[in-house]
Amino acid sequence: MSTPRGVTGSILTSSTDGAAQTATAPFGHALVRAAEKNPRIVGLTADLGKYTDIHVFADKFPARFFQMGMAEQSLVGCACGLARTGYVPFATTYAVFATRRAYDFIAIGAALGRANVKIIAGLPGLTTGYGGTHQGIEDLALMRSIPNLTVIDPCDATEVAQATQVIADYDGPVYMRLLRGIVPVVLDEKTHRFEIGRAKLLRDGPDVAIISTGLMTGRALEAAAELASTGVNAAVLHVATIKPFDRESVAALMARVPCVVTAENHVVTGGLGSAVADLAVEAGLRVRLRKVGIPDVFCESGSIPYLVRRYTMGAPDIAAAAREVLR
Amino acid sequence: MKTLPPAADLRQIRQRAHTMRRHVLHMAEIVGQGYVGQGLGIADLLATLYFGELRHDPKNPAWPDRDRFVLSIGHYAIGLYAAVAEAGIIPLAELDTYGADGSRLEMSAPETTPGVELTGGSLGHGLTQSVGMALGLRLDGKSARVFNLLSDGECQEGSTWEAAMAGAHHGLENLFAFIDCNNQQADGPPSKVMGLEPLHKKWEAFGWHTQRINGNDPAAILAALAAAKAVTGRPHAIVLDTLMGRGVPLFEQREKNHFIRVAPEEWAVARSQLGEAAP
Structure with missing residues (x-):
């Protein structure tokens, strides 16, 4: 079976819950749309570009994309530094690595300093069958206890796309869980409107x-x-x-x-x-x-x-x- | 008015370093203890940077085109406050509030204080953020540079080396790291706590243009900066061998000088050892 363009590789394909309607790489495409409007948006990843859908952005804006290697502390710290020079960095990795490995960097670099950093965290909860090392099962508890940090867990492709634009426009540190690859569409994009802090x-x-x-x-x-x-x-x-x-x-x-x-x-x-x-x-x-x-x-x-x-x-x-x- | 780097005047730099040391003693005496050894030991570097290298605007510390001085090691705040007060970024009189409740001159420098670029103190953060700043400034096409001050002990943090890899990988020639080797961390000398040497070879191996100099000699610091600026395509590491408590033999010779507790009668001795005028 061939993998469609812009879709996460087949080894770790998303589970779509048997959804009638899906969208492909909603985060990556939404980030491109946001970045077309805002030249200050930049992207970073820690060797997970293909697996967090940010490769869509990297292909479109190679000069605004920074590969940081498998180094999550450096990923988050570097994003904070970019924010301090007026950029709007979107940094992607898996939830487990962002929160377990780079906690201090999110807490101090991003949150205490209110740096305008967006941490995009793949494989939340049970969205991978890879086991305890890759399933981000306690990230919300960790992130929600950090002052100044906005924490978002979107429902579907519609909301991932909307939230990407909203957090790009919001000035402050954000931790957002990512649904990647082929993502179910649950909410109607015509009637649903994501707003930070509104249920x-x-x-x-x-x-x-x-x-x-x-x-x-x-x-x-x-x-x-x-x-x-x-x-x-x-x-x-x-x-x-x-x-x-x-x-x-x-x-x-x-x-x-x-x-x-x-x-x-x-x-x-x-x-x-x-x-x-x-x-x-x-x-x-x-x-x-x-x-x-x-x-x-x-x-x-x-x-x-x-x-x-x-x-x-x-x-x-x-x-x-x-x-x-x-x- | 933007302050451009003045023609390096060694006499003036040494005089400023001396005055900054007097500020350090003054602040430490008010709280009765503290990171005096670090403040005295790093005065030569800070004087050289603030009065010989950094482009900044004391009236507008947030000037977007400024060079960034990034203090990783938040506990060196006492030295930084002396420098930014001397440079006119904060009032000299404010130094009297160092470490007091409600003061913005906290013992570990917070970024809310003018002249403090970020909140260090949790070691291993400064270089990662400096890499990001250097990338951002380069992306903007600005000629501004980033100068990060780390400590030897901080090189035990893995994130320092993550950032060192990133700086070299991205070819950040606008990034300068000073590593203060004062041979003292909280539990003792690094050779006993967790060996680091040969430290300069590690930086070299990570792809940085690396020099190792006497960090208490402003002339050597200026020469190292000149040599670094001539190298393109790579970040620059300048490993500084410094003497903690430099200028005050009472503190230079103290064995446990990471966090010095000082008896009230010792302050007069310290002041007199430092002297009124620069040596």
Whole structure:
């Protein structure tokens, strides 16, 4: 099978969840569009250009692209230095390497200094079957605890593309999870509008609220449709920005439903579920809560469909959690 | 008005270095302790750079075409404050607030203070960001240069070598790294803590144009800068052998001089050893 142009190599092909509609390398193409308008945008990678879709930008703007080799501290530090000379650097690697290897550089170089750096992190959560070394399962918890940093987990190709333009225009450090290669389209680009710090109510319902982020929102919508067929009306609130957290929208929704399910492509400690639970308690809301996400383990390697079942991360698992919390 | 590098006047540089050492003692005496050895040891380099090499505008520290002086080693702040005060970037009187609660002259230099390009202190950051600055300035077609001050101990951080590779790979001839070898880190001399030598050969092997000189001799520093600027296509490493506490024998001879605790009666001795006028 040949690999289409602009698509990540076949060894680590994306899982598209059987989506009816997909888009290819939405980040790379969106970055090119943003860079055509803004000559200050530059790109960097740590030997993962082909695997983070930034090769699309590198092909188009070779003079504005810097290969940093397998050196993530240097990648992030160099991006901060470029930002300090007025550039808008987009630095790509995998989530595990950005957050585990270059944490201090993100915290001090980018966040403390409010450098205008965009860190684009591939293979979030269970989007690779490569095992614990490559699955970025706790990055949101790490990133969300850093002051000044904006943290984004987009849902699909539409949102990856929109968010790329929005963060290019935003002046400040951003950590964004990347869906790469062939990416499902869940949200309608004509009606959806990504905004930093704003959760979006994608579906309303009085029985249970599913509060989701990242690719889990697609599964949450599937779960909501399945629940509706059995008479349970679920709301789906998509929280693409993990930080700053849209407390108002989340609290307003929780105030009018008896129970909540959170769904995240991340361990259930320290991510979206924890943020929602914190808020519920702080706001004095009496809701029953179930968290769908990766349990407190390093995951095996294997095919994505196998892993999604193994770690109960699919749409049926979200629906099951909703039924359980409704009981 | 932009300050262009004045014709290097060695006498003036030595006088400035001496005055900066007096500022260092003054600041350290107020807090009673601190990184006095580093401030005294690096005064010759800072005086040479600020009064013989750097293009900057004291009235506009953010001038986009300025040369960048990047302090990796945040704890050398006491030396940097002396230099930027002497250069007119911050008021001399402000040195009285060094290390005080609420002062912008924190013991480890924060980038919110004028004249401080970035927040160092977590060692191994400065050179990575300097590489980015040098790339950005080159991309802009500016002639501005980046001068990074690292320490010998900082060369134990892996990120220093990641950045060293990147600087050479990208051929950053507008990037200069000074490595202050004062032979003292928190737990003792590097040879005991984690050996580094031959340090200059490591920089050479990483593809940098490398020199090793007496870092307490402004004439040697000026000559090394001249030699470095004649080399194109490569970044420049200037390894400085310096004496901690230079100019104050009381501190030069102190065995544990990474963070010096000073008895109240010792300050008068230190001041008198340094002297009123430059030697």
